[in-house]
Amino acid sequence: MANYLYGIGKWAFRKRKTVLFGTVALLILAIALGVGMGSAFSGGMTIPGTKSEKAQQVLSQAFGTTSGGGGTIRLIYKAPENETLETDSVKQLIQSTEKEIATDTGIASITTLYDANTLSPDKRIGFSTVTYKAAADDVSKESIDHALKSIEGANSQGLQTELGGTVALSEVEAGGSSEIVGIAVAFLILVLTLGSFLAAGLPILTAVIALGIGIMLIFVGSHYTEIPSFSLSLAAMLGLAVGIDYGLFIISRYKQNLKDGKEREEAAALANATAGSAVVFAGLTVIIALVGLTVTGIPFLGAMGLAAAVTVFVAVLVSLFCIPALLGCSKNLFKPKTTKNVHPTKQPVKLVPESNLWGRFVTKYPLPVLVVSVLLLGLISLPVLHMHTGLPDNGSKSADMTERRAYDLLAEGFGPGFNGPLIVVAQADSAASDPATAIAEATKGISGLPNVSSVTPPYMNKYGDTAILTLLPKTGPQDAKTSDLVKLIREQAESLKDQYHVELMVTGATAINIDISDTLNQALPKFAGLILLLAFSLLAIVLRSILIPIKAVLGYLLTLTATLGFIVFVVQDGHMASLFGIPEPAPVLNFLPVLVAGILFGLAMDYEVFLVSGMREKFVHDGHPKKAILYGLKSSGKIVLAAGFIMIAVFASFIFADDTIVKSMGLALTFGIVFDAFVVRLTLVPAAMSLLGKSAWYFPKWLDRMLPKIDVEGESFQKTSVLKEEYILKKPKGVHVE
CATH class of the missing domain: 3.30.70.1430 (Multidrug efflux transporter AcrB pore domain)
Known part of the structure; x- marks a missing residue:
């Protein structure tokens, strides 16, 4: 695979105008299709075969009704102090409001408060019901705006009037000012990591382009299959986060290749072959985890996974083609500084240590670090024991909203x-x-x-x-x-x-x-078991070890339980709720545990492989386990740290969305990355490997011969390239080398 990616990188570098113009043309075409066709997202969540669905079918057959029909809006009134809804002045105000809202041509019927006698026992609270011709998800914005405007007069005269019902009065937005803040924070992290404003802008640019194409494809796809409306927010979170990370991986390797003396074109092609191989592996891992949600047998969850997988897939392709092309356009990027009037033989030689302070600390005190990490994650996981799942309703929304x-x-x-x-x-x-x-x-x-x-x-x-x-x-x-x-x-x-x-x-x-919550809770252990088996198999093939995959799987479990425990602590129990803008304690979003299990699997395996594959190469070369750990934390730890911070910046921006579902997903993914990247991968993993020593790399020879070899970061290609370069420098005159 590295050979193909090397060829793509070199071609994109040389044909940069063709690649970039083609990408922009593809973006314009996607926008034209997406905007032209519009979206047709479904608002509800259903699971076939539940007991409640069977009852709905019996109800439909016996009474000739269905669970659909026209959407409804309720007008709920509360009388002023010392008055009731039967007071003449209040009664006239309510009837006037009902007449005003009835002027909307989209209304099929209105059941008035006094005809239905829908008053509370104390006569101070009551409601009218407006039924529309269209289904709840299809009621027009004009009708909703008309309903909101109709109650303004009653409220201004002291009669509290609010709106409820099946019609959604507020839309879920996939973007906003908070997302812009998240991108800005990610840009600052990239500047600190890459040391260049220009270089920091390239991953942002490619991620935004990929996200635009992916979102438009989801718009088109919503016309051919049922996709929940909140899938758009999940796709935006993941597409943006992984797109920036993948650009960072390739550009950071390009920078290193330039430092090693490579020419710009060769450095870009080699970065695409090595870091690009890691990007392909990372993207496929996340895509497999997202597509794996379809095995739960829950249609809306599978649709969410597929929608998010589209944006990740596009992010991988755009990174592999556009990053080398943009590097070709940036001639002065990472240009080495020249030192004047200094003889080459008199320049000081700087010895770069193969370790950092954190690596030396973890490997010096591995047992205390391991114990503290496990106890910390275990303590955070405790609230998961009383987790109660459900679907947010109007009662979990902000008091600023009429619903x-x-x-x-x-x-x-x-x-x-x-x-x-x-x-x-x-x-x-x-x-x-x-x-x-x-x-x-x-x-x-x-x-x-x-x-x-x-x-x-x-x-x-x-x-x-x-x-x-x-x-x-x-x-x-x-x-x-x-x-x-x-x-x-x-x-x-x-x-x-x-x-x-x-x-x-x-x-x-x-x-x-x-019923949906119960079905999802039953699906979680099966899905998690499948994920754990896949994680172990994948890491065993890539890292050629038995104990390291076991350790990685246990670390993933700690990440998952700690994430869910933290969500229960905040969302369900209400601790620190105001800090995250959560108006009321509520059950944990019913599909969140399964969703988080899949997404964190993909991201956790990426971080594990990025970090440990470098350790493996060092161990194979030197045979010294501690040096391998120190080298891995030094060489890959910085990138994992930066990638984790970028993910956190993007996911955290969704915490402050108005929609409860989007807020829950943002909160879970943000702290899932905090626990996995910082506590598990950069702390627990090296501590455990220090204690295991050489046994961490034990792998039966018979199993090594049976399993395929996967070169995640293109190390074999890089070694071949180095040998080829050395031979070219030493080759006899007149000998041609391809």
């Missing part, structure tokens, strides 16, 4: 369970002689279950064999007690079916989210 204030008003007026009603479907089978009576008997005990606030009477379908009941829990939709209630009803359903020949099923938005 959150509407949520609080409904909970205040009608109880916390009103925001998460459960739909109970009761269906009698053919063995029931009197279906209506059997259903009544089977459902009468539901109201006596723990945590039940109220249950409506059974509403029968026209065939008389299926009924629907609406159950309000005493607790909110995100409360673990609500989840326990759903499970309790389903547990009792088995005995009730045998006794009354009636099957009880639970569905509704709350039950659907509970």
Whole structure:
């Protein structure tokens, strides 16, 4: 592979105008397609085969309804102090607001407050329901703006009026000012690492170009497959972060090649062959981890992984072609300084040590460093033991948003369970002689279950064999007690079916989210097991060791549990929540554990290979394990450190997004990199290898012969190039060498 990458690097360096113009043309074409077609993202998350989905199908067949239909917006009112919603002046204001919002032609119907009598027991809180012709995800921005404007008059006259419902009133944005700050911080890190403003700008430029192409391809792809809207934010995070890192790897190797006396073209081609090989390996590892999310059998999660994999793939290609081309355009980049009036033989010789302070510290005190690292990550991991997952709703949004204030008003007026009603479907089978009576008997005990606030009477379908009941829990939709209630009803359903020949099923938005969370939690151990097996196999092939892959897998597990433990500590338990802009403690995003397990696997394996492959080459050459560790931390540690900081800068910028889902992903990935790059790879790994000594590199000869050899950083190509160069310098006159 290194030979091909060498050829690409040399060709791109020579044909730099062709490469750069072609890339810009491709970007323009992608933008034209993406903007021209627009996006068709799906807003919901569904998992086929869940119990709630089965109940939805029964409901559709029995009543002729579906879970879709028109989107709804609720207008929630709270009367001024010392007044109720039945006060004449308040009543006139509400009716005027309802008439104003009804002028929107996109509305199918409106159920007014007083016709439906949807008032709280104290008559101070109530709501109207507006149903639109379009589905919730397709309601136009004009209709949403009209609804927001319609309530301004009521609010200005002292009647608190908020909006809720199924229609999303705010959009998820993939970019913003915080992302610009993240890029600026990444630029400063690149300047410090590469020592040049021009060089620091090149990885940023290629990453932005790659991200633009990738995002537009996702826009186009959303028309042909269902892709969740928040996939765009994940793709932007990863595409930008890895794109900058990959550019850094190639440029830093180019800089080193120039210091070694290579000509500019040869230095760029050789950097593409060596560091480019590492970029290909790193990109493929991340892509495999993202595509691996499809094996969970959860469609929306697989779609998220595929969307993010597209941006990573484009980032790899753009780095391999555009970085050498840009280096060809930058003639004065890393130009060596000349020393005047100094005879070459009189220049001082500088001895560059093959170790740094951190490496010497870790290898001098490996056991204490190892113990402290494990205890630290173990302590941070403890909160994961009481992790509760769910899907954020309006109750987890900021109090500055009308959806959150509407949520609080409904909970205040009608109880916390009103925001998460459960739909109970009761269906009698053919063995029931009197279906209506059997259903009544089977459902009468539901109201006596723990945590039940109220249950409506059974509403029968026209065939008389299926009924629907609406159950309000005493607790909110995100409360673990609500989840326990759903499970309790389903547990009792088995005995009730045998006794009354009636099957009880639970569905509704709350039950659907509970089922999604349970399915995702069940998928995590299987997916993590697959990831661990893949990690061990991959590292064993690349690093030719048994103990190092085992150590790497254990380190990855510590990274994963520490990341999830920290998320539970902040998001679920509410510690330091205000620091990260989290308005209320809430369950951990239900798909976050699986998502983080996949992404951190890809990034952790990259850092492991970048760091340890250099150690391996040094050990094979010298046979001294401690020197190999010191050399690896000195030569690769700086790049891993810079790459980690760049990842953190990019991911952290998403923490301050308004959307809770984006915020959770940004927070998890930021601290996942902190734990993995700094605590595990740069601290725990060298400490453990110091204790293992030569045994760390033990690899059975029979296994070495069986497994393929993967040259991650093109070392064999580099050695061949050096030998070839030496032979050219020493070759007899008249001998031609290709």
